Amino acid sequence: MLPKFEKILYASDLGDQTRPASRVAVGLAQQYDATIIMCHALEPVGPYGRALIETYVSSEDLESVYQEGQQRVLEKMRERLKKFTEEELAGTVDMSAHVSSLVVKEGLPGEVIVQEAENHGVDLIVVGTHRKAGALKRMLIGSTARYVTQHASCPVLVVPTE
Numbered sequence: 001m002l003p004k005f006e007k008i009l010y011a012s013d014l015g016d017q018t019r020p021a022s023r024v025a026v027g028l029a030q031q032y033d034a035t036i037i038m039c040h041a042l043e044p045v046g047p048y049g050r051a052l053i054e055t056y057v058s059s060e061d062l063e064s065v066y067q068e069g070q071q072r073v074l075e076k077m078r079e080r081l082k083k084f085t086e087e088e089l090a091g092t093v094d095m096s097a098h099v100s101s102l103v104v105k106e107g108l109p110g111e112v113i114v115q116e117a118e119n120h121g122v123d124l125i126v127v128g129t130h131r132k133a134g135a136l137k138r139m140l141i142g143s144t145a146r147y148v149t150q151h152a153s154c155p156v157l158v159v160p161t162e
Contacts, residue, residue, distance in 0.1 A: 003155070005032040007100075007122040011039045011113045011148070014076055021128035021159040022084055026098060028124070028157075035100035037120050038081075040073060041112035042104060073104045110147030117152055125152055128161035 010025035012018050029036050045053065053062060081099060101120075105112045117125050129145035149156045 003123070005034050005123045007037065007120060007124075008032075008034050009037045009039055009113065009117045009120060009122040009125045011041075011109070011125065011127040011144075012077075012080075013109070013128070014040055014073070014080065015161075017130070017161040018080075018128055019084070019088070020161050021126055022080075023088065024157065024159050025126040026084075026089070028126070029098040034098070034123075036098050037101050037103060037116065037122060038077060038099050039103045039105070039113060039116050040077060041109035042069070042073065042106045044106050044108070070104050074102055077102045077104070109144040110151065113144070113148050114151045117154060123154055125154060125156045126159060127156060128159050130161060 005028060008025055008029055010021065012021065025036055028034065057065070103116050105116065107115075113125060113127065125148060127145050127148050129143065145156075145158045149158065
């Protein structure tokens with residue numbers, strides 16, 4: 001039996017180079033009449049950074065800053081959807097009609113993507129990958145796309161973004 005993609009998780013780092021992966025996610029959503037869960041991971045602050053912040057900021061203020069930051073990221077995601085619809089789809093298709101939810105979570109990107117795919121029961125993950133990362137960089141810090149392909153329980157479509 002051929003696969004049917006009804007829910008697609010599109011992982012975005014919200015960088016300027018994400019258009020190719022966006023195009024693929026929207027094209028598949030249109031082709032399969034699927035919904036898209038757009039996911040962005042906020043890199044966690046390291047222990048030293050967290051200790052430094054907690055020295056100068058109360059826990060209440062820190063929570064407020066965190067919530068404001070999440071709201072800014074969600075707003076940026078909405079702006080990206082609107083701009084993509086206007087520029088790429090010439091307003092003919094509203095990408096937001098396919099996007100069922102926007103997810104912003106703190107954590108290592110690969111782990112967040114895999115966890116959210118599980119949480120939402122998606123049929124496919126679309127993730128972009130940077131082609132300019134050198135071998136040493138990939139070896140030392142790893143690749144989000146590589147992590148996702150190795151740990152996801154559903155198919156993963158990796159799209160070159162540059």
